[in-house]
Amino acid sequence: METSYAQRMSAMKPSTIREMLKLTERPGVISFAGGLPAPELFPVEDIRAAAERVLGECGAKAFQYGASEGIAPLRTRIAEEMKTRQIGCMADDVLITTGSQQGLDLLGKVFLDPGDVILTETPTYLAAIQAFQCFEASFQPVVTDDEGVIPEAVDALAAAGRVRFLYVIPNFQNPTGRTLSLVRRRQLAEIAARRNLLIVEDDPYGRLRYRGEHLPPIKSFDEGGHVIYLSTFSKTVAPGFRTGWIVASPAVRDKLVIAKQAADLHTSSFDQLVLDRYLADFDNAAHVRRVCAAYGERYAAMDAALRRHMPASFSWTQPEGGMFLWVRGPESFDSMHVLGEAIAEGVAFVPGADFFPRGGGGNNMRLNFSNAGIEAIEDGITRLAAICARSAQ
Amino acid sequence: METSYAQRMSAMKPSTIREMLKLTERPGVISFAGGLPAPELFPVEDIRAAAERVLGECGAKAFQYGASEGIAPLRTRIAEEMKTRQIGCMADDVLITTGSQQGLDLLGKVFLDPGDVILTETPTYLAAIQAFQCFEASFQPVVTDDEGVIPEAVDALAAAGRVRFLYVIPNFQNPTGRTLSLVRRRQLAEIAARRNLLIVEDDPYGRLRYRGEHLPPIKSFDEGGHVIYLSTFSKTVAPGFRTGWIVASPAVRDKLVIAKQAADLHTSSFDQLVLDRYLADFDNAAHVRRVCAAYGERYAAMDAALRRHMPASFSWTQPEGGMFLWVRGPESFDSMHVLGEAIAEGVAFVPGADFFPRGGGGNNMRLNFSNAGIEAIEDGITRLAAICARSAQ
Numbered sequence: 009m010e011t012s013y014a015q016r017m018s019a020m021k022p023s024t025i026r027e028m029l030k031l032t033e034r035p036g037v038i039s040f041a042g043g044l045p046a047p048e049l050f051p052v053e054d055i056r057a058a059a060e061r062v063l064g065e066c067g068a069k070a071f072q073y074g075a076s077e078g079i080a081p082l083r084t085r086i087a088e089e090m091k092t093r094q095i096g097c098m099a100d101d102v103l104i105t106t107g108s109q110q111g112l113d114l115l116g117k118v119f120l121d122p123g124d125v126i127l128t129e130t131p132t133y134l135a136a137i138q139a140f141q142c143f144e145a146s147f148q149p150v151v152t153d154d155e156g157v158i159p160e161a162v163d164a165l166a167a168a169g170r171v172r173f174l175y176v177i178p179n180f181q182n183p184t185g186r187t188l189s190l191v192r193r194r195q196l197a198e199i200a201a202r203r204n205l206l207i208v209e210d211d212p213y214g215r216l217r218y219r220g221e222h223l224p225p226i227k228s229f230d231e232g233g234h235v236i237y238l239s240t241f242s243k244t245v246a247p248g249f250r251t252g253w254i255v256a257s258p259a260v261r262d263k264l265v266i267a268k269q270a271a272d273l274h275t276s277s278f279d280q281l282v283l284d285r286y287l288a289d290f291d292n293a294a295h296v297r298r299v300c301a302a303y304g305e306r307y308a309a310m311d312a313a314l315r316r317h318m319p320a321s322f323s324w325t326q327p328e329g330g331m332f333l334w335v336r337g338p339e340s341f342d343s344m345h346v347l348g349e350a351i352a353e354g355v356a357f358v359p360g361a362d363f364f365p366r367g368g369g370g371n372n373m374r375l376n377f378s379n380a381g382i383e384a385i386e387d388g389i390t391r392l393a394a395i396c397a398r399s400a401q
Numbered sequence: 402m403e404t405s406y407a408q409r410m411s412a413m414k415p416s417t418i419r420e421m422l423k424l425t426e427r428p429g430v431i432s433f434a435g436g437l438p439a440p441e442l443f444p445v446e447d448i449r450a451a452a453e454r455v456l457g458e459c460g461a462k463a464f465q466y467g468a469s470e471g472i473a474p475l476r477t478r479i480a481e482e483m484k485t486r487q488i489g490c491m492a493d494d495v496l497i498t499t500g501s502q503q504g505l506d507l508l509g510k511v512f513l514d515p516g517d518v519i520l521t522e523t524p525t526y527l528a529a530i531q532a533f534q535c536f537e538a539s540f541q542p543v544v545t546d547d548e549g550v551i552p553e554a555v556d557a558l559a560a561a562g563r564v565r566f567l568y569v570i571p572n573f574q575n576p577t578g579r580t581l582s583l584v585r586r587r588q589l590a591e592i593a594a595r596r597n598l599l600i601v602e603d604d605p606y607g608r609l610r611y612r613g614e615h616l617p618p619i620k621s622f623d624e625g626g627h628v629i630y631l632s633t634f635s636k637t638v639a640p641g642f643r644t645g646w647i648v649a650s651p652a653v654r655d656k657l658v659i660a661k662q663a664a665d666l667h668t669s670s671f672d673q674l675v676l677d678r679y680l681a682d683f684d685n686a687a688h689v690r691r692v693c694a695a696y697g698e699r700y701a702a703m704d705a706a707l708r709r710h711m712p713a714s715f716s717w718t719q720p721e722g723g724m725f726l727w728v729r730g731p732e733s734f735d736s737m738h739v740l741g742e743a744i745a746e747g748v749a750f751v752p753g754a755d756f757f758p759r760g761g762g763g764n765n766m767r768l769n770f771s772n773a774g775i776e777a778i779e780d781g782i783t784r785l786a787a788i789c790a791r792s793a794q
Contacts, residue, residue: 056456059452138663272498
């Protein structure tokens with residue numbers, strides 16, 4: 009037993025992202041490291057009005073204990089929103105979580121035993137690795153290309169051995185910005201049904217599409233309850249509320265509710281009420297369009313700066329939405345090694361190796377383009393490109 | 402591995418408290434079941450003023466991602482508050498949690514492997530059992546009397562075998578309302594140091610003392626970092642914010658922060674800021690005195706009604722604070738059996754068996770006296786006593 013405990017403690021080391029976020033607080037550092045939305049775009053005035061209405065109308069109810077599932081009006085509103093994403097569900101199918109991160113934690117609690125195998129994209133989201141590592145899961149990266157994870161590879165791995173679930177971020181993936189193609193979404197749903205494979209579909213960024221058309225989620229093709237869908241208000245309203253949700257089949261949802269109750273009883277009553285009131289009284293769709301327009305401009309600025317300044321041996325993804333792009337250097341490039349120099353010169357990013365649970369990927373960098381303004385992006389990429397050019401010499 | 406998963410799922414069954422809370426929503430039911438504070442006492446006007454100041458002054462910062470440890474001013478304020486509880490600590494030693502319930506969950510993540518033994522009072526807090534059961538811990542109840550858990554019994558169990566930690570609620574314990582005596586607090590701290598035993602000291606109710614003097618926490622006698630102290634704003638301000646904290650040694654706190662990051666990144670930025678502003682600008686100590694006065698009156702009303710109406714074969718505890726008292730019936734009394742009848746007659750409680758992780762205790766009932774008003778308490782106890790009298794015949 010000591011061994012298991014020691015292993016877990018060893019796995020639970022402070023993350024690079026976490027240390028990065030501390031560095032971004034230093035004045036003068038242009039940070040492409042964090043996954044922060046643009047705070048100047050938060051609908052602060054509308055949230056303030058919604059909060060004042062809740063404070064004036066709900067009284068003590070806003071501050072009492074509540075149901076673990078979340079407040080009924082917000083669950084109903086989310087079920088309606090799910091229909092616009094082509095997912096048919098009822099309010100009862102929705103569990104409110106303390107951010108999408110808690111959704112990952114609850115899934116770990118319900119499904120994972122030590123040694124259980126999780127299939128992931130290559131690379132995959134760092135904080136999902138951390139959430140699942142708490143339960144001593146092991147990770148099997150699946151071959152992935154510019155259209156996302158390759159279904160045939162998922163099928164072969166699911167056939168070859170016992171797999172607890174496939175974890176996938178279909179839209180503007182973290183860290184690569186890649187989007188899973190429509191045909192592959194259908195294929196994954198078909199494999200899930202045929203192999204009785206569970207899919208965890210994590211969709212925090214899907215609404216942040218600044219070009220192209222929305223694609224239906226894998227969950228929209230799920231007829232047998234094999235897909236668990238996670239989303240959040242962190243990117244469409246604001247992350248500080250720590251409010252997300254899970255849509256799952258009744259059997260899975262019942263287990264998640266019990267795990268949720270043990271984890272924190274319920275998500276903040278006040279935050280849920282303020283969010284619900286904001287969504288009822290203000291035009292969130294218009295707000296999301298403004299966010300998309302701004303992020304699209306920032307992406308374009310970063311892409312243009314990279315084209316102007318980066319050495320020819322570097323390439324990067326062309327995301328159609330979200331908050332991140334992914335830069336690949338030559339094989340000899342060591343992004344972790346370069347990071348110290350970058351910070352000394354006032355620019356930060358997340359080294360790619362952190363997103364590969366089984367190692368490798370050290371020649372990549374994740375760049376966030378949602379948080380810094382256009383001028384800072386131009387300035388920061390200029391600095392970063394100079395360092396990359398020196399390093400690649 | 403399937404076995405472990407199946408066992409955990411079997412352990413994670415919906416709690417009686419949870420089903421009870423649903424019943425209390427039915428009109429006409431007088432509920433002594435939930436652990437709800439009195440909402441009419443919440444400082445709603447002061448919270449409203451604090452929230453408006455935060456909304457006016459903090460802007461977007463109130464809604465951005467934050468540090469997993471919590472916001473610095475609130476951690477500093479809690480460290481100051483800890484000094485009034487005779488616990489010397491710095492802001493760095495404080496981790497903000499999404500309610501005290503999350504503190505229990507994080508401790509489970511960091512410390513528990515399947516089969517690990519936890520020592521508990523007899524009986525103990527239901528939701529702590531649930532939190533630790535998620536990690537497949539096993540429970541060793543320790544002999545407990547009216548002065549709390551018996552230190553010699555803890556010492557003997559710690560000597561006899563490997564124990565992960567002792568879990569104890571020293572003040573106005575849930576479910577019994579008992580308080581651990583001063584001498585036993587010293588003794589437990591001494592045993593912890595001598596046996597290298599970890600103690601988890603859960604103190605949600607300590608400020609709710611309506612008679613007698615505050616006793617120093619076990620943590621105040623801890624020189625070697627063996628005691629982890631948990632508390633919350635749920636009872637002194639309002640539970641809907643889901644904001645509590647843990648004070649632990651630096652080595653433990655570092656592990657807890659990593660577990661916290663994986664669990665939900667951080668507690669709501671907005672809620673933390675509003676709480677901090679409320680505590681800065683308003684007289685929370687005076688508010689707590691008003692709450693204590695009201696709970697003392699409600700306790701006295703319940704005690705008086707029990708004396709008037711309950712059969713002679715029933716006895717109950719005499720708590721000096723908190724929210725619960727504990728009624729013991731004759732050995733033949735089956736509180737779970739009686740519950741259905743009680744609900745049919747419009748009164749609810751929690752059957753005692755739920756608080757005994759290894760069975761027994763079915764002749765007890767937990768009664769909450771903080772939520773219902775004086776008249777409802779008199780009315781509800783009259784109904785309940787009539788049912789008990791019939792049942793005990």
